Amino acid sequence: MRPLWGQRAREARERGGPITPLKPVSRARKVALGIAFFVIFVALWSLATFGGFVSKTFLADPLAMLREGYTLFAEHGFLKDVGMTVWRVGGGFALAALLGVPLGIAMGAFKPIEAFFEPFVSFARYLPASAFIPLLILWAGIGETQKLLLIFIGVFFQIVLMVAVIVGSTRRDLVEAAYTLGAAPSGIVRRVLLPSAAPQIAETLRLVLGWAWTYVIVAELIGASSGIGHMITDSQALLNTGQIIFGIIVIGVIGLVSDFAFKWANQRLFPWSLA
Amino acid sequence: MSRKLVIDRVTRVFPGVNGGPPTQALMPTTLAVDDNDFITILGPSGCGKSTLLRVIAGLDTPTQGDVMLDGARVTAPGADRGMVFQSYTLFPWLTVRENICFGLRERNVDAKRQDEIARHWIGKVGLAGFEHHYPKMLSGGMQQRTAIARALANDPKILLLDEPFGALDNQTRSLMQEQLLALWEAERKTILFVTHDIEEAIFMANRVVVMSARPGRIKADVAVRLPHPRHYTVKTTPEFSALKAQLTEEIRVEALKVA
Numbered sequence: 001m002r003p004l005w006g007q008r009a010r011e012a013r014e015r016g017g018p019i020t021p022l023k024p025v026s027r028a029r030k031v032a033l034g035i036a037f038f039v040i041f042v043a044l045w046s047l048a049t050f051g052g053f054v055s056k057t058f059l060a061d062p063l064a065m066l067r068e069g070y071t072l073f074a075e076h077g078f079l080k081d082v083g084m085t086v087w088r089v090g091g092g093f094a095l096a097a098l099l100g101v102p103l104g105i106a107m108g109a110f111k112p113i114e115a116f117f118e119p120f121v122s123f124a125r126y127l128p129a130s131a132f133i134p135l136l137i138l139w140a141g142i143g144e145t146q147k148l149l150l151i152f153i154g155v156f157f158q159i160v161l162m163v164a165v166i167v168g169s170t171r172r173d174l175v176e177a178a179y180t181l182g183a184a185p186s187g188i189v190r191r192v193l194l195p196s197a198a199p200q201i202a203e204t205l206r207l208v209l210g211w212a213w214t215y216v217i218v219a220e221l222i223g224a225s226s227g228i229g230h231m232i233t234d235s236q237a238l239l240n241t242g243q244i245i246f247g248i249i250v251i252g253v254i255g256l257v258s259d260f261a262f263k264w265a266n267q268r269l270f271p272w273s274l275a
Numbered sequence: 276m277s278r279k280l281v282i283d284r285v286t287r288v289f290p291g292v293n294g295g296p297p298t299q300a301l302m303p304t305t306l307a308v309d310d311n312d313f314i315t316i317l318g319p320s321g322c323g324k325s326t327l328l329r330v331i332a333g334l335d336t337p338t339q340g341d342v343m344l345d346g347a348r349v350t351a352p353g354a355d356r357g358m359v360f361q362s363y364t365l366f367p368w369l370t371v372r373e374n375i376c377f378g379l380r381e382r383n384v385d386a387k388r389q390d391e392i393a394r395h396w397i398g399k400v401g402l403a404g405f406e407h408h409y410p411k412m413l414s415g416g417m418q419q420r421t422a423i424a425r426a427l428a429n430d431p432k433i434l435l436l437d438e439p440f441g442a443l444d445n446q447t448r449s450l451m452q453e454q455l456l457a458l459w460e461a462e463r464k465t466i467l468f469v470t471h472d473i474e475e476a477i478f479m480a481n482r483v484v485v486m487s488a489r490p491g492r493i494k495a496d497v498a499v500r501l502p503h504p505r506h507y508t509v510k511t512t513p514e515f516s517a518l519k520a521q522l523t524e525e526i527r528v529e530a531l532k533v534a
Contacts, residue, residue, distance in 0.1 A: 171364075
């Protein structure tokens, strides 16, 4: 047995063995490890389904899932559903961000504004968005407005609070330095608070976009005639687990793509925060 | 010589936290700074020397007393008093050149003039070739040099420095002292420099103001008559050693009170 401490372990540390804390991995190894997870996941799934350990009624095998996916796109016009869902997420999220980010900035920068809004926003943040569905259906029907409103309620208050905290925690010494350089209050907000908070605000939006995906599916599970969530409820009625899993995977893939897009944009927009 | 800055019986009392007793950071302090003075304020940590500098900068309000710059009362921070902080306060999203131009941009100086001034100061502080670097890519010494250039680009009436070299290693610190001194000898700015390092205080200043332990007050005001231009070898002369011995004794007494 290899000793975990003493001479050998010390040597391992000096060589930089794989167990060294916080030691970076090479790019190739990072990609390989990331892919390995999916390979293992699909392997276990295949073992469970093809090996007959799980009934086909409850869990479709990977090949059946792919076949169902093909059928969805080829015969059921699933592309339109995907488009509808992406549109709803994008619309609701953009609406919340357009209103929430400026309000959050105003709250973070100006304490009276924060004192006025903060208690209500903190309260509203805990209201479960899904519980609004019956009300929203009553108010806005089961059309697009209701879907957008649900996503809006789900993410708007989160955005406001997180942006306010980010802006409010701007380094005081940077603000003071700007004052001694002759900056006026409007200059402090526009040329210190905003650029200082921008990378973290972008990171927050990336995070919140993920939550918007949860809410859109919830909205589509109840009272919708199109969208990925609608397809999933339909498939449940037909016990088509292949389609359900395919729908879930499509959501995951779109989320992953949007995440990459956000990360890529952040790196291009804020090179100074990484260097 | 004309009076540049007058600090007139300035006190600062910080209110007590959670009903505790208030803290007197600064006893009534009076100090007159002449044009072209290079004054170092020397004191043990927590003696209120930074508070005094912040009051002059307008970042803190005195409980009593006034600060007058060229006869006008200081009430708020402004571009006429440049400040360099101990912490690195370059704007991380701006390049060296953009940092130096920050104050000029805030005052709507036209682009051509900004370019001239930036070029001048980048050359002066030896950062040619680093104009387009972000602060993260610079060493601590380079960041503080940029911060000095940024403050001087505004052409302030007085330059306030709050232990700007405190976080630098010894060798870099010595070099920075020489560079700042050379800059002062060439540009004849008025400088107020806060430090707790005795050698640093003597080497650069024409007056060393010693502050007592909290509550801070001015305890001694020592003229430094070493010739200019000063070379780092001045640190080994008998005159320098005598001053150092004198100030070491003054500071030691104060440090013992709070230790």
